[in-house]
């Protein structure tokens with residue numbers, strides 16, 4: 001024998017006793033662990049036992065016989081244990097005990113796996129139970145449910161595709177038609193008895209096998225089916241979506257049945273200890289009298305509310321009069337006041353015990369309350385915040401727990417407009433794209449950016465629809481309520497810019513066909529014209545036909561309170577990426593402590609600025625460039641004044657010009673002609689210049705500090721604009737704190753040359769103005785080489801800001817603009833766990849960051865370090881930034897609160913770890 005040591009594979013619970021407890025979820029699954037815990041704290045649960053998740057793995061390795069060998073004896077003991085408490089016997093013809101067989105994994109996977117109820121019935125047992133209970137309707141109802149569930153799940157009659165209907169449902173419908181009734185509750189005992197016969201015949205017809213009459217055969221069949229359901233398509237899909245590993249396996253809970261279908265003194269229901277949608281501290285839920293299992297959620301009958309208050313609320317929404325409600329849909333509080341009180345006490349007890357909002361399942365059998373399940377309830381972002389803050393106020397949890405309990409990403413839901421609930425339920429989806437930037441938007445379709453501006457100026461609500469967007473569309477995007485593109489991924493231009501603006505965007509909706517000339521949009525057979533209304537859900541990627549009302553969510557007191565707590569507990573600061581005074585203001589309202597990245601190139605696209613910019617680019621020599629730059633100087637200075645003023649007293653990191661120059665010139669012939677006319681030169685000259693700017697690999701081409709080092713006059717002009725703006729504000733009593741950032745350095749000399757240009761320009765301006773301000777000169781670290789020689793670069797740079805978009809691109813060698821072709825496949829095939837442009841690759845890129853910080857600080861102890869890539873607003877990446885010792889993260893305005901919370905959590909997790917270590921040492 002291989003295994004001599006006896007391992008425990010089955011855990012008993014019931015009658016205030018249990019082998020397991022709440023913290024054994026890994027072994028017993030969430031349901032099993034909580035059934036044990038409830039039993040221990042004296043909450044009435046039907047007795048039973050849990051077969052461990054390890055046995056699921058065993059089953060997947062060694063199959064049915066292998067696992068039965070391991071657990072047979074313990075399962076028999078479990079049944080005997082249950083029989084003793086229940087005072088009845090499994091399979092007994094006079095006094096039978098029935099069982100349920102329920103799945104239950106570590107993480108809750110609601111409805112994904114299978115459950116079988118009323119197990120242990122056959123014709124003889126049924127007759128016996130009729131005699132014992134004196135209630136033949138209840139017995140035959142239970143029996144037909146059992147045959148259906150077992151037939152579906154164990155014998156495989158459940159339809160595979162959505163189009164097919166369950167053969168048992170078909171039989172029921174048939175019978176109802178024949179009897180001219182609409183509701184299951186109108187069927188009689190004789191009808192149910194008839195159903196059992198018909199169901200069994202259907203099983204025989206479809207499978208060629210008789211329905212098993214031996215209770216033990218039924219039991220083993222059900223246990224194996226629950227193990228099997230771990231591997232069903234639904235469960236696999238759900239695991240993928242929620243990052244649950246397949247190795248975990250499901251536990252199996254075998255539990256004595258209690259019956260909610262024994263008549264008018266019995267019921268079944270589900271409840272939440274607080275409102276899962278709003279977070280309000282109101283007990284709520286639904287129930288049905290004389291019903292079983294999932295009847296409440298299955299939509300067969302209209303469920304009734306548990307509390308009277310909830311019932312009245314419900315009636316208002318459902319347009320039910322008070323008279324009708326009281327007569328036909330009364331609350332549990334009204335129908336069974338005593339049991340209601342008991343349920344109320346139990347829910348309070350459970351919430352106080354678990355110290356979190358609970359999602360409960362219960363059954364009332366002939367006037368006695370039984371709890372069947374409890375778990376921490378899923379909830380919306382708003383509810384998450386409110387519940388955490390309320391529980392802190394109610395002294396149920398401490399500050400740390402409150403902060404750690406809110407998922408940072410869920411805050412997103414609170415920050416963007418949302419669709420009106422009733423309006424959205426009637427809306428029709430016409431296309432689906434990527435959820436590129438969250439929020440809800442509704443507006444009239446416009447296809448061109450300049451027209452978007454015109455329409456918006458007239459006060460119209462618009463959605464900008466483009467095949468894809470480019471920097472030229474910025475202004476149109478800025479005035480649109482939302483952006484829809486046919487092409488492009490989550491990191492496409494449209495997506496990144498929209499997220500930055502906090503604007504709803506659906507990108508890459510491949511099914512939509514856009515005709516710019518005819519100004520039409522076609523999708524799924526529906527044709528839209530310019531001016532037609534559509535609506536976008538940027539959180540799901542759904543595109544709706546027509547206008548749907550939206551609401552701006554309120555950033556309530558709870559939210560503010562949570563944010564204050566977060567700041568109190570974090571070490572890192574959170575800055576924002578903002579290019580305009582408006583964005584800066586928004587970010588400041590969200591709590592940004594400065595700007596971590598102000599991109600100057602976006603400023604050049606507006607109005608006459610682009611003309612001066614193009615003049616500079618078209619110039620053949622330095623003198624010509626200087627002439628163009630001289631025109632840009634006052635405009636740029638004004639831009640900086642606006643931003644510095646909005647961010648007064650807080651630091652603003654300004655990045656000098658970064659993108660390749662060809663991005664500023666038109667590529668379409670018509671636009672080139674227009675530009676030629678404007679500049680007073682020939683179209684051929686423009687064309688030639690545009691062609692000369694062409695690069696094979698512009699992302700690795702003439703950009704970043706390479707521009708500033710080949711054309712120092714550009715860096716000079718920008719520096720001058722920055723410093724003059726700051727000095728102008730100083731005169732008005734406003735403090736600006738500029739930090740000048742050199743992009744894309746890879747060598748010390750590259751950085752040093754830029755530093756010298758910047759510093760000498762500043763000295764000149766100081767002399768001219770006879771005034772001074774404080775400033776810093778630093779660099780972005782985004783070329784891998786810069787990370788490698790960070791100690792050298794830090795001799796010149798006073799700060800580092802990790803540009804993790806480019807750093808990821810160059811470390812992986814993935815072009816961000818072309819990754820759409822292979823990244824999804826890589827994720828699908830498991831070659832990459834995450835999209836490294838969304839979630840920082842800590843293993844690879846993270847090493848470069850860590851090393852660069854260490855090297856940088858070895859030269860310059862007080863080196864200021866931050867991150868300004870998209871990752872600066874992604875919680876797991878923020879945590880990484882904390883652990884490697886960054887001073888701040890910077891992210892788009894709408895992600896600032898998320899980063900603040902993530903920064904606090906990172907700090908709290910760290911202290912938790914050190915505390916643990918410290919106590920471990922003491923021992």
Ligand code: ADP
Nearest residue numbers: 046100102103111115255256257258293294361
């Ligand atoms: P899921 O994990 O999909 O929620 P459950 O195992 O909770 O499935 O079972 C679904 C429902 O079946 C429960 O909510 C409960 O109403 C009913 N049920 C399960 N076990 C029993 C039992 N022992 N007695 C009465 N009803 C039960």
Ligand code: MG
Nearest residue numbers: 111361372373
């Ligand atoms: Mg359940």
Ligand code: MG
Nearest residue numbers: 782803805806
């Ligand atoms: Mg970059």
